[in-house]
Structure formats: structure tokens, C-alpha cells
Amino acid sequence: xxxxxxxxxxxxxxxxxxxxxxxxxxxxxxxxxxxxxxxxxxxxxxxxxxxxxxxxxxxxxxxxxxxxxxxxxxxxxxxxxxxxxxxxxxxxxxxxxxxxxxxxxxxxxxxxxxxxxxxxxxxxxxxxxxxxxxxxxxxxxxxxxxxxxxxxxxxxxxxxxxxxxxxxxxxxxxxxxxxxxxxxxxxxxxxxxxxxxxxxxxxxxxxxxxxxxxxxxxxxxxxxxxxxxxxxxxxxxxxxxxxxxxxxxxxxxxxxxxxxxxxxxxxxxxxxxxxxxxxxxxxxxxxxxxxxxxxxxxxxxxxxxxxxxxxxxxxxxxxxxxxxxxxxxxxxxxxxxxxxxxxxxxxxxxxxxxxxxxxxxx
Numbered sequence: 001x002x003x004x005x006x007x008x009x010x011x012x013x014x015x016x017x018x019x020x021x022x023x024x025x026x027x028x029x030x031x032x033x034x035x036x037x038x039x040x041x042x043x044x045x046x047x048x049x050x051x052x053x054x055x056x057x058x059x060x061x062x063x064x065x066x067x068x069x070x071x072x073x074x075x076x077x078x079x080x081x082x083x084x085x086x087x088x089x090x091x092x093x094x095x096x097x098x099x100x101x102x103x104x105x106x107x108x109x110x111x112x113x114x115x116x117x118x119x120x121x122x123x124x125x126x127x128x129x130x131x132x133x134x135x136x137x138x139x140x141x142x143x144x145x146x147x148x149x150x151x152x153x154x155x156x157x158x159x160x161x162x163x164x165x166x167x168x169x170x171x172x173x174x175x176x177x178x179x180x181x182x183x184x185x186x187x188x189x190x191x192x193x194x195x196x197x198x199x200x201x202x203x204x205x206x207x208x209x210x211x212x213x214x215x216x217x218x219x220x221x222x223x224x225x226x227x228x229x230x231x232x233x234x235x236x237x238x239x240x241x242x243x244x245x246x247x248x249x250x251x252x253x254x255x256x257x258x259x260x261x262x263x264x265x266x267x268x269x270x271x272x273x274x275x276x277x278x279x280x281x282x283x284x285x286x287x288x289x290x291x292x293x294x295x296x297x298x299x300x301x302x303x304x305x306x307x308x309x310x311x312x313x314x315x316x317x318x319x320x321x322x323x324x325x326x327x328x329x330x331x332x333x334x335x336x337x338x339x340x341x342x343x344x345x346x347x348x349x350x351x352x353x354x355x356x357x358x359x360x361x362x
Contacts, residue, residue: 008349012342023334024067027327033059035325040116055079058090070113070331072106107335113328117320122332125317130336132221133306133313136232137298144237145244145291152248152287157275159253168249174242183235183308191215191231217311232309236302240294247290252283285352292348296341 037053038045045053054060058069058077068074069090076090078098091111092101105111112122155167174182189196193210201207214228255261256279264274302315310316314336321329 005346005350008346012346015342016338019338020071020331020334021064021067024070024331025063027330028059028063028066032325032327036116036327039325056081056088068106070106072104072108072111074106075103076105112332112335115321115326115329117324117326117329122328125329126314126332126336129312129314129317132311133299133302133315135224136229136236136302136306136311136313137295139229139233140236140240140298141294143233144240144294147237148241148244149248149284149287151241151245153252153275153280153283155245155249156252156256156283159256164249167245171242171245171249174238175246176242177239179235179239179304180308182238183231183305186213186231186235187215187308215309217306217309221312232305232311235305235308236298240297244287244290244294248283248287251286252279255279255283258282288351289348292344292351295344296337299337299340 033054034050036059037050037057041049041053051060056079058066058079061077065074066077069076078087078089080087087098089098089101091103091105092098102109110123112126114120115122115125118125151167151171155164155171158164190198190213191211192198192215193202198207198211201212202210212227213231215231217228217232219225220228220232261274261279264278265271299314302313303318304315305311306313306315307319314333317329318333320326321333
């Protein structure tokens with residue numbers, strides 16, 4: 001087991017290096033750097049002024065060398081302005097003594113760069129946005145996973161029945177509805193003062209405000225309540241519920257036809273005990289992988305939902321960084337996304353052994 005984990009960690013490191021280098025190369029293409037120079041300097045900068053700005057800010061030189069500087073395995077760049085007699089660099093601010101500055105100052109040393117959009121360090125921006133998205137992902141998983149497992153188990157236990165057909169139809173319908181569609185529908189039904197059920201409820205005197213739920217989740221950044229957080233949580237959870245439920249139903253159906261299940265039932269074991277003691281644990285192996293893969297998917301799902309509900313978490317931050325060519329912040333977001341994907345895959349592989357010890361890892 002230890003050897004397997006060590007091998008997987010080695011593969012994870014190589015994969016992370018490859019993926020982050022690809023993102024670094026794409027974000028540091030000449031057109032992007034030229035756009036960055038003009039946004040930070042002046043949109044009317046001439047070509048020689050753009051080149052001079054890029055030299056002063058360490059955006060010249062071989063791509064692999066600049067990637068090493070950003071990563072923190074190559075000494076940071078320095079630039080000496082002979083005309084002004086000043087020295088600037090990646091590892092020290094203007095006016096500081098270069099002799100006392102650190103040689104390496106990249107991601108590995110905790111220097112994630114400076115966000116050109118938010119005018120803060122990338123670490124601070126990501127820390128704030130990830131904390132907000134963390135609450136959203138937590139409540140989505142609390143709602144999504146138990147609901148999906150219950151639907152899948154009930155459908156798998158009653159294969160071919162009316163219950164199975166109804167639950168399967170619901171699962172397919174939710175999976176076929178993307179977040180940007182279900183989110184708009186929920187806002188129109190529950191958070192509109194002119195449409196949906198809110199005007200009717202207000203007319204009947206059942207709600208004090210104009211709408212039942214809030215159409216934005218901006219206030220949830222300060223204080224989460226059921227009324228300002230329910231719609232974004234339900235929007236994300238609804239799509240994942242159908243996917244996990246269908247996988248659970250297929251796995252449960254297969255397990256219920258196994259010989260040991262038939263033997264237990266022939267021995268007179270109660271059907272409930274057969275399901276919970278014998279079938280459910282083996283049936284959860286495949287859904288466990290799907291559940292773990294929901295974490296990387298949630299990072300993509302929140303991009304749409306957080307923008308739709310104006311919730312300034314990781315997804316909203318990623319949209320702002322991409323729309324404003326904030327290269328350091330885009331690179332920071334890529335590191336977070338790669339880390340989440342690789343770690344969740346490692347946890348899912350290790351979880352196989354605990355769900356079914358008979359599984360052998362080659």
C-alpha cells in the first residue's frame with residue numbers, strides 16, 4: 001500500500017508539472033504579454049515601449065526559464081536600469097537591497113504573484129475566494145450525496161418497477177439540465193417579484209418580502225442563510241444528483257443479482273439486512289469514484305453558478321482573471337484546480353481498499 005501511494009505521488013508531481021507548464025505557456029504567449037503590458041502601462045504604448053516594459057518586469061527570456069522562476073526552482077529575475085540607477089527584481093520590492101533578498105521566490109516559496117485586477121497578492125485573493133467556494137461545495141455535497149445515494153439504492157432495489165422508472169426519469173432529467181438553465185428557472189420561479197410563485201405568496205401574505213428566495217447570493221458572503229444560499233446550492237446539486245444516482249442504481253442492480261445475495265435471501269435473511277449488510281457496501285465502490293470526481297467538477301460548476309448568483313468565490317474569481325488577462329491569478333487558479341483533481345483521484349484509489357479489501361492494487 002505504501003509503495004502504491006509513493007508511486008502515485010510521483011506520478012502526481014509529474015502530472016502537476018506538465019499541466020502547470022502548459023497553462024504557463026498558454027498564458028504567457030506574446031499576445032497575452034503585450035495585452036498585459038498595455039493594460040498596466042498605456043493602451044497607446046508603442047512596440048518598443050511594450051518590449052521595454054516586459055524586460056523590466058521579467059517577462060522576457062526562455063519560456064522554461066521563466067517557468068522555473070515562477071515555480072521557485074530557478075533564481076528570480078533582476079533588472080538593472082542604468083539610466084535611473086535602480087535595480088528591480090522578482091524577489092524584492094523597489095528600494096530594497098538585492099543583496100539581502102532571497103534568491104528563490106516562486107510558488108514553492110509561497111510567492112504566488114500579484115493580481116493585476118484585484119491589486120492584492122494572488123495568495124490573498126485565492127484564500128478569500130476558496131473559503132467562500134468551500135462553504136458552497138460543503139453544502140452541495142451535504143445535499144447531493146445522500147439524496148443521490150437514496151435515489152440510486154431505491155431504484156436499484158426495485159429494478160423494473162414503477163418506482164425505478166420514476167426515479168430513473170428524474171435522474172436523467174436532472175443530468176440533462178445544465179446549471180445555467182436550472183439556475184435561471186429557479187430564479188424565475190422562486191426569486192422573481194413579477195413571475196413564479198413569489199407574487200402569489202406575497203399577495204396571500206405568506207411572505208413578508210417581495211420574493212421567497214433571494215436571486216443573488218452576495219449577502220451569503222457575509223452571513224449564510226437558507227434564503228440566500230438555497231438556490232445556488234440546489235442549482236449545483238441537482239445536476240450531480242442525477243449522475244451519482246444513475247451510477248448507484250446500475251451498481252446496485254448488478255450487485256443484487258450476485259450469488260451471495262441470492263444465498264442470503266434463501267437462508268431467510270431479511271431483505272433490509274441483505275441490502276444494508278451485504279449489497280450496499282459492494283455497490284458503493286463505483287459510486288465512490290463518481291462522488292470523489294464531483295470535487296473537480298464542482299470547481300467547474302461553480303464558475304457558472306457563482307457568476308449567475310454573483311457569489312464571489314473561486315469560479316467568479318476565475319472569470320474575472322480570464323476576462324481581464326490577470327496572468328498571475330490565472331496561474332494560481334490552475335495550481336488549485338490541478339491540486340484538487342490529483343488529490344481527489346488519489347483518495348478515490350485508496351478508498352477502494354477500505355470499501356472492498358479483496359481489491360488488490362498492482
